[in-house]
Amino acid sequence: xxxxxxxxxxxxxxxxxxxxxxxxxxxxxxxxxxxxxxxxxxxxxxxxxxxxxxxxxxxxxxxxxxxxxxxxxxxxxxxxxxxxxxxxxxxxxxxxxxxxxxxxxxxxxxxxxxxxxxxxxxxxxxxxxxxxxxxxxxxxxxxxxxxxxxxxxxxxxxxxxxxxxxxxxxxxxxxxxxxxxxxxxxxxxxxxxxxxxxxxxxxxxxxxxxxxxxxxxxxxxxxxxxxxxxxxxxxxxxxxxxxxxxxxxxxxxxxxxxxxxxxxxxxxxxxxxxxxxxxxxxxxxxxxxxxxxxxxxxxxxxxxxxxxxxxxxxxxxxxxxxxxxxxxxxxxxxxxxxxxxxxxxxxxxxxxxxxxxxxxxxxxxxxxxxxxxxxxxxxxxxxxxxxxxxxxxxxxxxxxxxxxxxxxxxxxxxxxxxxxxxxxxxxxxxxxxxxxxxxxxxxxxxxxxxxxxxxxxxxxxxxxxxxxxxxxxxxxxxxxxxxxxxxxxxxxxxxxxxxxxxxxxxxxxxxxxxxxxxxxxxxxxxxxxxxxxxxxxxxx
Numbered sequence: 001x002x003x004x005x006x007x008x009x010x011x012x013x014x015x016x017x018x019x020x021x022x023x024x025x026x027x028x029x030x031x032x033x034x035x036x037x038x039x040x041x042x043x044x045x046x047x048x049x050x051x052x053x054x055x056x057x058x059x060x061x062x063x064x065x066x067x068x069x070x071x072x073x074x075x076x077x078x079x080x081x082x083x084x085x086x087x088x089x090x091x092x093x094x095x096x097x098x099x100x101x102x103x104x105x106x107x108x109x110x111x112x113x114x115x116x117x118x119x120x121x122x123x124x125x126x127x128x129x130x131x132x133x134x135x136x137x138x139x140x141x142x143x144x145x146x147x148x149x150x151x152x153x154x155x156x157x158x159x160x161x162x163x164x165x166x167x168x169x170x171x172x173x174x175x176x177x178x179x180x181x182x183x184x185x186x187x188x189x190x191x192x193x194x195x196x197x198x199x200x201x202x203x204x205x206x207x208x209x210x211x212x213x214x215x216x217x218x219x220x221x222x223x224x225x226x227x228x229x230x231x232x233x234x235x236x237x238x239x240x241x242x243x244x245x246x247x248x249x250x251x252x253x254x255x256x257x258x259x260x261x262x263x264x265x266x267x268x269x270x271x272x273x274x275x276x277x278x279x280x281x282x283x284x285x286x287x288x289x290x291x292x293x294x295x296x297x298x299x300x301x302x303x304x305x306x307x308x309x310x311x312x313x314x315x316x317x318x319x320x321x322x323x324x325x326x327x328x329x330x331x332x333x334x335x336x337x338x339x340x341x342x343x344x345x346x347x348x349x350x351x352x353x354x355x356x357x358x359x360x361x362x363x364x365x366x367x368x369x370x371x372x373x374x375x376x377x378x379x380x381x382x383x384x385x386x387x388x389x390x391x392x393x394x395x396x397x398x399x400x401x402x403x404x405x406x407x408x409x410x411x412x413x414x415x416x417x418x419x420x421x422x423x424x425x426x427x428x429x430x431x432x433x434x435x436x437x438x439x440x441x442x443x444x445x446x447x448x449x450x451x452x453x454x455x456x457x458x459x460x461x462x463x464x465x466x467x468x469x470x471x472x473x474x475x476x477x478x479x480x481x482x483x484x485x486x487x488x489x490x491x492x493x494x495x496x497x498x499x500x501x502x503x504x505x506x507x508x509x510x511x512x513x514x515x516x517x518x519x520x521x522x523x524x525x526x527x528x529x530x531x532x533x534x535x536x537x538x539x540x
Contacts, residue, residue: 011169011172012037012152013037013172013173014182015038015180016037017044018120019317019320021036024036024134027328028132028134030448032332035137035169037137038140039141042138046201046277047118049314050115050117053311056318056319057111059322073113074115075237078217079114081215083096083220086222088208090267107420109440140156140157143156145172154166154167172297173328175302177300178305183303188289188291190288190289191287192286192356193285194286195282197282197283198282199283203277204241206272206274209237209239220232224267230246255278258275285356287352300317300321304316306359309359312389316355320352323508324348327343335472339535339536342536343395346398358415392417396423401513402513402533406496423514425511428446431490432488448474450473450474450504451476451477452478453495456481456499458500458501464502468531471531473531504530
């Protein structure tokens with residue numbers, strides 16, 4: 001067997017699903033020479049996941065693909081409710097309104113969306129291919145990884161031709177899903193149950209519009225024993241649908257049986273149904289024993305698997321990539337230290353574990369929800385807020401965050417409630433701003449550098465500017481009241497600043513440091529100490 005001459009890149013990403021493509025886009029926007037390899041011949045052919053949280057849509061907005069994602073997704077009005085009925089044609093259906101931050105845009109300049117994974121991947125693929133430093137190879141699988149300490153050699157195989165070659169890179173990101181080869185190669189295992197239940201997704205074409213046009217919903221829960229109990233989800237607001245059924249015997253479901261299930265769930269036994277695809281899968285709740293081995297990192301389903309209830313899985317994976325890629329870029333750029341890389345798993349592992357717990361709780365709640373309970377009970381069971389899961393997690397114990405001694409906000413329901421706060425370790429809150437003639441958000445300011453936000457003119461500006469220049473740390477300085485206008489007058493309260501105070505926000509939009517007031521005389525020394533910590537280069 002002949003092995004081709006090694007190729008060289010700064011970053012190798014294994015997997016071209018939503019998380020791998022997102023990691024590639026992030027790397028490409030930072031100018032990192034990157035190769036993505038994917039063992040399948042193309043993007044996903046099954047719609048799979050649909051829910052996209054606001055936090056992920058904020059990134060899509062930043063990458064310039066928000067409008068494209070919405071254009072190929074399901075109509076926005078379908079996200080405002082959930083239906084319970086015996087069949088889809090049952091006139092006695094129960095419709096429950098779901099009003100949360102995902103539909104109102106309360107905490108963000110954007111709102112959540114529903115977009116089937118197969119369509120989402122095509123949008124992300126087009127965006128990724130537009131980046132000159134990014135190369136994508138389908139039909140290519142990783143067979144081995146050899147970490148040399150200062151680089152990694154990946155042995156890859158062309159699936160069609162069988163040709164084996166190698167790729168040399170500084171770092172590797174494993175975004176290759178629940179059956180991750182990357183995870184196996186670094187010797188990590190998955191902890192937790194791998195089969196909470198067995199499912200079948202029936203992807204089909206049928207004209208069901210007339211049955212739901214007066215109550216469009218995120219989900220249509222069907223309870224029609226003994227024929228079928230399951231959940232309908234529209235994929236285009238028109239003819240394309242999914243029916244999910246939980247069963248201990250999904251492997252025996254024939255195409256004829258799937259058609260029969262769709263007809264009984266719709267309540268129309270002669271319904272014209274065309275099966276497009278069938279996917280069998282198990283709901284799991286697992287976290288990898290390790291997310292890193294040397295220069296190899298795991299993200300997304302390779303690092304964690306969670307039940308689909310709440311739609312957090314792919315979104316959590318995209319946030320993993322968002323947390324990791326800028327840190328790799330910092331180390332490649334020479335200004336980031338080992339502490340940044342060590343912080344990746346320390347920050348993201350607890351978030352994944354907690355999100356899995358919330359998914360399991362929602363799974364219990366939704367399974368119990370039945371159309372014969374009172375309106376009040378049904379509303380409480382279905383319309384549980386998830387704002388805390390989407391926005392509320394914090395990295396306040398991270399080694400690359402400088403605490404300011406303040407206490408975190410107290411909320412009655414950590415999963416449902418979210419309080420915007422500019423405390424170190426928390427997501428920098430959304431505040432509407434005006435820059436010239438443009439209306440923007442603070443969220444739009446955070447991308448490829450640290451950002452120092454000050455309330456009015458502040459001596460912190462010069463201190464951090466000089467120190468960042470000395471250390472080649474990318475830093476943008478934005479003065480609220482001069483560079484941008486606080487149109488709603490809420491910036492000071494939301495970020496916890498007095499005039500002259502400042503916050504330092506990381507490229508991933510999380511607060512790294514805050515001083516509520518103007519600096520003392522030794523501001524430059526303090527700025528130097530802060531930058532040492534937040535860039536992972538030590539300090540205290």
